[in-house]
Amino acid sequence: MKYFLLLLLASFISLTSQAQFRIKVTAKNTADSIVYVRTSVYDDQNYVPKDTISLRKSGWKISKKAIIGGIGFLYFPKTKAKIWICLDNNDSLSVSLSGPDYLASIQTKDKKNKLFFEYQRLEKSLAFIDTLYKKEQANGRKFSYSERAAFFKMKSDSLTKFRTQAIKRLKPTDALAIHFKSLNALDRSIPDRKNYAKRAAFLNEIQFNNPKYLFTPNFKATLTEYMSYYPLQADSMQVGMDLVLGKFNCDAKAYPYAFDFFARLMKNRNIQNNTEGYVYFLTRYVKQSGCKFLPEKRKMELLQELDGLSGLPLNQLSPALNLADTTGKSVDLHSFAKDYDYTLLVFYAPTCEHCQKEVPEVEKVLKMAESVLQLKIGRYAICNEPGVPDATWKEFIAKYNLKENYAHVTMPGITKERLIYDALSNPVFYLLDKQGNIVGKKLGAVTIRKFFGAKQQASR
Structure with missing residues (x-):
């Protein structure tokens, strides 16, 4: 019997000596029955493993894999609570918590994490400032750095x-x-x-x-x-x-x-x-x-x-496009561009959330540029979503009032033109001059505004 106990003790010492880190969470009266150990960066060589710890059975989780060390967190899936922890290689971290407020009750003898928990409590007490900031932003206030x-x-x-x-x-x-x-x-x-x-x-x-x-x-x-x-x-x-x-x-x-x-x-x-x-x-x-x-x-x-x-250098003629509009009539991009001072080439999808936000923002910028600089700007707008119902497409056009100086055409599937313009995602904006030359690529509302702002400065 004595020999057996010595053997058991030796086995336990051997197991713990091989561990690169150990973690234990003891909980009482918590809504969650499990907690996940997670890290902010996943890496398959040196990381804190994605572990699950039972809060109903207190015991050590032992990892034999060495870690570099870093900042991880305990995530409680039912309450969505998150508590950050620090773990270095060969650390043993034991924490206890109880009741509904996990951060308020969490305790440990580990000096590093005790400091970290105190820090997070201070941070939480100051969270009202973040709430006020978000409220100001929601009311339209813009902040410089x-x-x-x-x-x-x-x-x-x-x-x-x-x-x-x-x-x-x-x-x-x-x-x-x-x-x-x-x-x-x-x-x-x-x-x-x-x-x-x-x-x-x-x-x-x-x-x-x-x-x-x-x-x-x-x-x-x-x-x-x-x-x-x-x-x-x-x-x-x-x-x-x-x-x-x-x-x-x-x-x-x-x-x-x-x-x-x-x-x-x-x-x-x-x-x-x-x-x-x-x-x-x-x-x-x-x-x-x-x-x-x-x-x-x-x-x-x-x-x-x-x-x-x-293959799309600036100040070179844009690749040809000749696509059918909402009535079935073909519209040639280069011929369309000749009727305008500039033409914005737009690849979009009516169901794309980014498009629903960015296309109207760009439209506002274009209208401002037309008014301030007395320009006529065309919009060669390509529905870049194969198989989208006509009703969905036309609803998008009507909802955002995308009518003046527009040609609404559709891209039939994955074509070579889509690949040439690197328009495999949406939205994508190019700016062309009257001759159909590319003067701006992969633009957004900010860069389009800057382009025409520079034109305004040059004209003074």
Whole structure:
């Protein structure tokens, strides 16, 4: 019997010594019967596994897999409650909670997470400021970066003070210390597109090369904040993108995440000359890059996209289109363009939520440009949704009053023209001159406004 107990004890010691981290949640009188352990970034090599812990059976969840460490959270599916936790490799975290308010009742002896829970309670007590901000936005108020910082100053000051004191009690290598330092940097930051020194200082504060930094909720937020220091023009955005991506080796764990961020950013229609910016991105970081991080299929898709975009240079004649309108009559794009000072080529889908928002916004910009600059602007609008009922299409036209200077035509299925114009998503806007030459690609309401604003400045 004694031998058996020693063997059992040895087995338990062996099991726990192999564990890279352990977590236990003890609960009383909770609406939820389970809790999920989740992370803000999923990764199949080093991550906190997507675990499910029973709240009715208290016990340790043991992982033998090493983790880099980072910020995760406990998610309670019934009440939708979320409590953030920090986990470094070899940590053992035991928490207890009770009653309906999980954050108020959660307790632990773990010093890092005890601090983190106190921080989240403070954050929750200041949530009324976020509510007021959303109310102001709903009432139509627009905030500049400096106005937004002033609005949140009381909250930012309180949280920054807490984080600064907490950092002194943490190891610099702790995931929570890294998390708090980046939040302090974000709260201090007020993007100013003319303050180059401030822009550079913010970039230097961010620990992009620290592997733990990727596994915090701040990775995308800090990239967004940094790029907000640049004008919404492709050549400027390229500078910031190159500086950030230049900080990584392409075999770094965070590199694919940064790559995906910039792939989306450089396609943003609010960036002037975004197509040229995206072509630059694909050329430098896919076609010419020696990095091997992309799966071959994904790389080939991006190279095909590059070939398509490279075939639509600015100030060149747009590819021919001759499509049937709502009456069945064919309308030639180039012939249509000759009747106008400019023509907006629109690919849209009546059932697309983005189209329902953006097409009317663009229409307002066009009407303003026509009025201010005394222009006549045509709209060659293509229903880019194969098989959509005519009634749905015509209802969209009537609802948003898209009638004056319009040709409403339809694209019959997946055609070569759709591929040539890279119009596989909706909406897509191109701007043509009177001769049918492309003068703007992959535009949005903001970039169309800037285009005609520049025309107004030049005419003064």
